[in-house]
Amino acid sequence: MSLRTNSLFFSYTPKNKDKIYAIRDINIDIPLDKTTAIVGKTGSGKSTLIQTFNALLLPTEGSVEVANFVVTNNRRKNKANKDLRKYIGIVFQFPEYQLFEETVLTDVKFGPKNFGDSDEVATKKAKVALSMLGIDESYYERSPFELSGGERRKVALAGILAIDPDIIIFDEPTAGLDNKSVDELLDIFTNLRKIGKTIIVVTHDMNLVYDFCENVVVLENGQVVYQGSPKSLFSCNSQLFSLNLPNIVKIIYEISKYNSNISNSNIKTLEEAIQFIKEVKK
Helix, strand or coil: EEEEEEEEEEEEECCCCCCEEEEECCEEEEEEEEEEEEECCCCHHHHHHHHHHCCCCCCHHHHEEEEEEEEECHHHCCCCHHHHHHHEEEEECHHHCCCCCHHHHHHHHHHHHHHHHHHHHHHHHHHHHHCCCCCHHHHHHCCHHHHCCHHHHHHHHHHHHCCCCEEEEEEEECCCCHHHHHHHHHHHHHHHHHHEEEEECCCHHHHHHHHHCEEEEEEEEEEEEEEEHHHHHHHHHHHHHHHCCHHHHHHHHHHHHCCCCCCCCCCCCHHHHHHHHHHHCC
């Protein structure tokens, strides 16, 4: 199963004669059994693209297909949009966009209640979601806006988890986080994958792409210029798309100056690179 786009176009000014497209002729096939990164420079169309996935934005032309859902610009045919948003949840870069209730618990249980759960059932789902993210009862009655940035991000994610979507999209999840918080986030991602969730991340963090993702889509000026594995991208193509290199790839490149047999096929982690350097020094 996959999430597929078919000749997808989107313009924020669709009625203008000379409309400008934010994304153009997007044809991608995102496998749901892999973690996918969507990358590209600021303004390349990443955020626009992901909002078409669950019909927050309707295509100007073309369609999005996933499971039994089809998103087009025909509003009459998009009656299942609410169900689609239960199937695909988006955690935006700025959690303030998703937090609006007076307390953490009421905020997280808003989603399940909005989809028809009773207050009792919604409360249980909210508590389970918060527990998954290490947020205990001492936070339940606190205002989300009194929390740290990392804590707010967890509450926003809990609000999505409480809905129990099959696909979770993260928009710049590591932006502004310190190393410890990034490690915690990766642990959360790993646990979500273990319970069968599909993860799609929009990011400028190439270390995250290299270390965690199995598939990557590169956008440039609203169009797809690459889709494939991160390792293939960073071995030969990334500089063509003005992408930064992951730290480990930079290290491998420097090591390869002294040993031409070294590549990212035999050194995949920082630990392996350190071990190689130690052996060379011996």
